[in-house]
Amino acid sequence: MCGNFYGIGVGPGDPELITVKATRILAAADVVIAPKTEKKEGSVALDIAKSYLKPDARIVYQVFTMRKGFADYPDGWEENARQIDEFLREGNEVAFLTLGDPMLYSTYIYVYRLLKKRGANIRTIPGVNSFAAIAAKVGVPIVEGDDVLSIIPATAPKEKIDRALDSADSVVLMKVYHNFDEIADILEQKGLADNSIMVSRCGLPDEEIITSVKERKNKPLNYLSTILARRGQKRE
């Protein structure tokens, strides 16, 4: 009988911010897939999950090549799905780790589609998002009452970012590492710079909290960096 495929949101970074359900499934998983990019050694998601795994779980690193604007799946993704499918057909319970929540800007979404096409029995376990962890950590409410929240990937075209910033009361800017200086300028132009706070690697040992986006410019930034900004009120 085929095993089940679980997409597990391991949460934002602090290993205690994983759900009880995720720990139960991880404790029974035969194979654990830890996605990684080509450049990086190791896997943050695996660091979070590892204390919950059963001792003899097989850990498999899979490389997911990131390419902007791909029409089809980049090289190797189909091969990763095929490998997972094989584990499932051998009867293994397979857990795929994903930082934050699986259905929000994650590699898992594409893996999910490929495995669904192959007829796998899939269950997705939601996780705590980075922006929720940041708001809790710094004591800053995200939205209240009738506020509209926009969640914006900093990788989007400038016009799209502009439009989203203008139509929301509060914004979360994700993936701000590669064009942070440009994003900081936009926030300044829109009068949002003083109402912004940025956190890198929230809940991890080398977490960094940046209260002035202006002063943080021209310095390298970690991949896991998120900005919260809110219109019309200074950060509390």
Added chain:
Amino acid sequence: MCGNFYGIGVGPGDPELITVKATRILAAADVVIAPKTEKKEGSVALDIAKSYLKPDARIVYQVFTMRKGFADYPDGWEENARQIDEFLREGNEVAFLTLGDPMLYSTYIYVYRLLKKRGANIRTIPGVNSFAAIAAKVGVPIVEGDDVLSIIPATAPKEKIDRALDSADSVVLMKVYHNFDEIADILEQKGLADNSIMVSRCGLPDEEIITSVKERKNKPLNYLSTILARRGQKRE
């Protein structure tokens, strides 16, 4: 010595979708505050949390009167804060329960501010949001790549909802219970009705999944109802 005040996100409904950190804090809490509205008996947040509490924890229901557009705090809120402050000064560890995530549209935000003003030692524990649980449950990715997500309270003025819907690739509509028919009409006008899915009481025993918002009109709806809609693609 004063106790600590914890704002605990208990997650969307399924008791297993609470974080490990929340369960650890709940297991040590002396006083547990379960917020409730005037109308309702019991507390969904307490139902989720109760299996994690220590047997002799003192459970205190506090009523938070909901009033739209209040400038100051509604009657009784200051008194609730005063009562919590008293528990803290007696040395109790106090946990305040909140559905979903504490920093996203929750009563906790106001309680947090009132307690902060009183000098309480506060820690907020983030939780899984309802929309993440819904997306995982129905197997529908929320956003990917450069998509912008708008999170919109259905209680907002129509022009604000319109603007937010027009500037996003994907939307989450929260608190849709009281004006659902109007929201369903707006989604239809904007060609989003066929790309929408609604879930009421996700993860609870009486969960309802509604794949056609058109057909669901003119029937009463639960308070905990959320719509996911996505531009340009039919629901998977």
